Amino acid sequence: MIELFLSVLDFALPILVMIFVGLIGTSVLVELGLMQKFSKLVSPIFAYTNLPETCASAFVVAIGSAVAANSMLFQAKKENCLNDRETVLCSMMNATPAYFRELFTYQIPIVLPALGLVVGGFYSLVFVVTAVFKILVIAVASKIFLKGDSCKAPETRSTEKVSLKTALKRAFKKEFRVFLKIAGVYLIATTIIFFLQEQGAFEIFSVLPLAELFKIPPETIVPLTSYVASPILGISLLGPMIHSGEITNVQAMIVLMLGSMFMLPIFAVRSQLPRKVAIFGTRLGVQIVAYSTAISIFVRLVVLLVLLGMAS
Secondary structure: OHHHHHHHHHHHHHHHHHHHHHHHHHHHHHHHOOHHHHHHHOHHHHOOOOOOHHHHHHHHHHOOOHHHHHHHHHHHHHOOOOOHHHHHHHHHHHOHHHHHHHHHHHHHHHHHHHHHHHHHHHHHHHHHHHHHHHHHHHHHHHHHHOOOOOOOOOOOOOOOOOOHHHHHHHHHHHHHHHHHHHHHHHHHHHHHHHHHHHOOHHHHHOOHHHHHHOOOOHHHHHHHHHHHHOHHHHHHHHHHHHHHOOOOHHHHHHHHHHHHHHHHHHHHHHHHHHHHHHHHOHHHHHHHHHHHHHHHHHHHHHHHHHHHHHHO
């Protein structure tokens, strides 16, 4: 039990630091009156949606940190500036900049050298297509389900100029109790997930039956299974098979899509769900993670069907 608790702390503490910085940092920006200025930077992206101005401000913050951006949405919802549907769609939008960041932090330096230009480029393209498709889905959903801009970006409480020191004091006083509540929920949720993982609850996502169904080469079972546990490990094992000619590029792409489809729910439950639940609560947190994961899986399923058609 002590080992489990230490594992939870090792995993959760960096995230909690990010959440704390996000809460305080966002509150400071509000006190300084910078949120409305930030929202203007991304207004072209939101011009054809019914997402509120607060969502645009959070999106700017999400380019640096999705956790900080979601903390900002939490503040807006707490102040009745966002309703549930707006919060869900805005949080999903906050996740999209990470796809483009990963092009430079993960795809180009790691995936392309490991898998080669063809397979690695394909894998990177799927990430970009997923991000673009999510943005389109969110834009359409906002037109269908939202009435329009329900709330402006938060402003400072007074027109007088606030010093950074004063803004920090106000932010800390206002957000510290909120952070303690979020931290408590996050630690409990993460502990439950880690406990279930130790008990083998995630073994229901076994890739072996599906691998047999799609008749992929037996030698790809190990990298496929490894990918579900760790994408970097799976890619490292798959790369030599591609370069040596043991499997074709199309077969490698099929393995990557299958592994990704099984990895995404595990990643969502283990990593995304505790964060979203800690910030937005159980109901909204589950909705955000479920919708976002479903869209990602759908894109990979469509790509997989196209690949299977090419392979047949």
